[in-house]
Amino acid sequence: MKGRVLVVLSLVCNISLSFAQELSTAWEYFLKGRYNISERIVNSLLEEKNFSPDVYYLKALILLRTGDFERARIYFEKLSFYGKNWSEISLISQADSFFQQGKLSQAKSIYQTFLKRYPHSSYLPEVLYKYAQILRKEGAWEEAKTYFRKVVNDWPHSLFATFARKLLSEDEFYFCVQVGSFLNYDNAYNLTVRIKNMGYPAYIKKVEYRGELYYRVRIGKYSDKNSARKVCAQLRKKGIHGIIYP
Numbered sequence: 001m002k003g004r005v006l007v008v009l010s011l012v013c014n015i016s017l018s019f020a021q022e023l024s025t026a027w028e029y030f031l032k033g034r035y036n037i038s039e040r041i042v043n044s045l046l047e048e049k050n051f052s053p054d055v056y057y058l059k060a061l062i063l064l065r066t067g068d069f070e071r072a073r074i075y076f077e078k079l080s081f082y083g084k085n086w087s088e089i090s091l092i093s094q095a096d097s098f099f100q101q102g103k104l105s106q107a108k109s110i111y112q113t114f115l116k117r118y119p120h121s122s123y124l125p126e127v128l129y130k131y132a133q134i135l136r137k138e139g140a141w142e143e144a145k146t147y148f149r150k151v152v153n154d155w156p157h158s159l160f161a162t163f164a165r166k167l168l169s170e171d172e173f174y175f176c177v178q179v180g181s182f183l184n185y186d187n188a189y190n191l192t193v194r195i196k197n198m199g200y201p202a203y204i205k206k207v208e209y210r211g212e213l214y215y216r217v218r219i220g221k222y223s224d225k226n227s228a229r230k231v232c233a234q235l236r237k238k239g240i241h242g243i244i245y246p
Contacts, residue, residue, distance in 0.1 A: 019045070023054055035062050053082040060093065069101045088114070088121055099130065108134045125151050129160040137246050139225055141173040172246070175228040179235065179242040180217040181207075188215035195219060198238065200231065218245065 022041055029038035039062045045055050060075035076097065079090035095110035111131040132147035148164040155161050179195060182188040188204050195202035195217065205216045222228045228244045235242050
């Protein structure tokens, strides 16, 4: 999304100064995570009939960040009427919203539509990477690897090539059950010992996320999702709740 944000901010130069200042302020609050203030400014712009793709896009992102997926998609769809670049952003953003909502089949379908409609888009590394992520979540391991490798080989200096390269090097193309995520190693270790004593192959996976190091307790490395589901169900009966990863 960062690349698309830069595109949007660069367009601010082409609109009136007061509008540009308000929109810039709204973006500043959005990027700081102060969505309520950002949305107030955006709503004010819309009330003044500033119906521009810049405003629609930011409004949609705010709704997306606050979990209002349906309304976010309404605003993303409006972008398709503002030329090719906005049409591309519109499709990607709608797919992203379904992905974040956990509706993978809808997201996959839109990413496929994008790839057919815009085969030479500058957003291809991003779309191919996200498409591969869905394949990985579906357990289509080899197909997912193929797309990750394509991103790495065809766009080696892109941000998404960096992400793809990391996933390929970690080789986590299997399902597991995650039962805990801790900032404190001792907490993760204690849970791992407890799970192992129950007869499950538990282990700790270190994950960096937003500048923090997390110790995630996981169980198994299963080739199929049903095996992971069975473990989840067994653990639930024992009072332990887990999620299937990826």
